[in-house]
Amino acid sequence: MGPLALLNHALNFMAPAAAVAAVLVVCARLGGAKSGSLGAWRQFAVVFVVGxxxxxxxxxxxxxxxxxxxxxxxxxxxxxxxxxxxxxxxx
Incomplete structure (x- = not known):
């Protein structure tokens, strides 16, 4: 497997976690949820890593x-x- 194929597989593996994290953070912001102590990008990063x-x-x-x-x-x-x-x- 070449490096481009490996990169493609890695990105496709991470895509569901990124999509779910993005949707959750955006919906929380639009729904009026309190942001806590983290900004939107940090929330995205934490949820993405958990995913x-x-x-x-x-x-x-x-x-x-x-x-x-x-x-x-x-x-x-x-x-x-x-x-x-x-x-x-x-x-």
């Missing part, structure tokens, strides 16, 4: 990426992370 960890865990657990259960875990973990960053428990 990557979940995707990597799914890859290690099942030996391949793209499983629907991994994507469901990605959504739950990213939403929980965004909720905690937005201090959702405060109402």
């Amino acid at each position: 990557l960890v979940v995707l990597a865990g799914g890859l290690v657990l099942w030996g391949r990426d793209g499983k629907m259960l991994t994507y469901a875990a990605l959504v739950v973990a990213a939403a929980t992370c965004q909720w905690s960053l937005s201090r959702g428990w405060k109402g």
